[in-house]
Each structure stands twice: as C-alpha cells, then as structure tokens.
Amino acid sequence: MEPILTLESARLLMRQWRDEDLPAFATMCADPQVMRYFPAPLSRLDSAALIGRIRGHFAEHGFGLWALERKDTGEFIGLTGLMHVGFDAPFVPAVEIGWRLAREHWGLGFASEAAWTALRCAFDRLALDQVVAFTSHSNLPSQKVMQAIGMHPDPLGDFDHPRLEPGHPLRPHVLYRISREQWLQTLHG
Numbered sequence: 698m699e700p701i702l703t704l705e706s707a708r709l710l711m712r713q714w715r716d717e718d719l720p721a722f723a724t725m726c727a728d729p730q731v732m733r734y735f736p737a738p739l740s741r742l743d744s745a746a747l748i749g750r751i752r753g754h755f756a757e758h759g760f761g762l763w764a765l766e767r768k769d770t771g772e773f774i775g776l777t778g779l780m781h782v783g784f785d786a787p788f789v790p791a792v793e794i795g796w797r798l799a800r801e802h803w804g805l806g807f808a809s810e811a812a813w814t815a816l817r818c819a820f821d822r823l824a825l826d827q828v829v830a831f832t833s834h835s836n837l838p839s840q841k842v843m844q845a846i847g848m849h850p851d852p853l854g855d856f857d858h859p860r861l862e863p864g865h866p867l868r869p870h871v872l873y874r875i876s877r878e879q880w881l882q883t884l885h886g
C-alpha cells in the first residue's frame with residue numbers, strides 16, 4: 698500500500714515531519730503541563746530522537762504520528778496519529794491512536810479534529826478492524842478526546858503500563874477501543 702504521508706481536515710494539515718519542526722516540538726515536549734501525564738518532560742535530544750522514531754514508523758508501516766499544521770497560521774502545533782503498540786499487553790497486537798498538542802492550541806477542538814481524521818484513515822484507508830487508545834487514569838483531557846471521536850472505555854482491559862515502575866502514580870492505564878462497526882454507527886447514526 699502507498700504510504701499515507703498527509704491527511705487534511707477543515708482547519709489542519711497533517712503532514713510529514715520537517716527538520717524545522719524540532720524547535721517547536723522540543724518546546725512542547727519540554728513543557729511540564731503538556732507532559733503532566735508522562736513520566737517526565739523531554740530534553741531537546743529526546744525530542745529529536747522521538748521524531749526519528751516517528752519517521753521510522755512511517756517508513757516501516759506507511760502511517761504514523763502526523764505533524765499537525767494549522768492552515769490559518771501555518772504553525773506547527775503538535776502531533777496526532779496511529780501507531781502499532783510497542784509493548785506487550787493483553788490487547789496487543791493493536792494499532793493505537795494518540796495526540797499531543799502545544800498548550801497554546803488546547804481548547805480549540807484541534808486534537809479532536811485531527812483524531813477524527815486519523816480514525817477515518819484507520820478504517821477507510823488502512824481497513825483496520827479496531828483501534829485502541831490508552832492513557833493514565835488521571836488524564837481526563839485525553840479521555841475526553843477518546844470519547845469525542847466515539848471510542849468506548851473497556852474497563853476489563855485497563856492495565857498497568859509495563860514501561861512504568863510498580864507504584865508509579867501514572868502506571869494504572871485505562872483502555873478505550875472502537876471497532877470498525879462502532880465507527881460506522883457513529884458516522885451514520
């Protein structure tokens with residue numbers, strides 16, 4: 698299948714990563730508020746390495762975490778996309794949907810708009826049967842995005858993230874899912 702390099706929504710271009718995205722991406726990933734539900738903010742080097750891994754996922758699978766660009770201002774504002782879950786858990790193998798936006802672009806519906814566009818790509822173009830999402834119990838803003846795009850909590854699937862040590866407050870994770878049928882129902886009512 699042809700790699701899916703770009704997607705578009707009403708207000709966003711979801712595109713491949715440019716080297717020039719690094720300063721804004723590193724600033725976002727160094728912001729303690731943005732990284733509140735992750736183990737720690739990232740250094741510039743960590744952010745650069747993460748862009749490298751994202752590019753690697755696109756090269757291997759033809760989809761990934763797209764860089765988000767606002768059409769009105771041309772600004773890079775974060776990422777949203779799809780990736781294969783990279784750790785072992787009962788619901789793996791699975792493709793997850795995820796998002797991270799710079800704080801000044803929160804509260805404008807951009808994360809949900811990009812997530813909706815990525816989900817449509819998952820079912821329409823990649824023909825996946827199911828997409829999952831997960832986050833720490835306390836990350837309610839992220840769970841709101843999951844709910845906004847029609848995902849359902851799967852309490853029996855809740856799990857401890859294997860990359861966080863036992864006792865870490867962010868270790869307990871909620872699992873959300875959406876099947877192709879559920880997505881079609883959301884679309885057509």
Ligand SMILES: CC(C)(COP(=O)(O)OP(=O)(O)OC[C@H]1O[C@@H](n2cnc3c(N)ncnc32)[C@H](O)[C@@H]1OP(=O)(O)O)[C@@H](O)C(=O)NCCC(=O)NCCS
Pocket residue numbers: 730731732734795796797798799802803804805806807808809810831832833836838839841842845
């Ligand atoms: C999770 C995250 C992306 C959510 O961002 P967000 O801007 O709150 O999410 P949305 O794009 O869905 O925006 C929804 C908000 O925009 C408002 N909004 C304004 N205009 C809107 C529009 N045109 N369409 C939809 N919502 C709109 C909504 O009312 C809602 O506000 P509320 O939260 O006060 O109810 C953001 O908090 C973030 O980047 N967090 C840090 C990274 C992170 O935790 N990622 C997830 C890891 S699993």
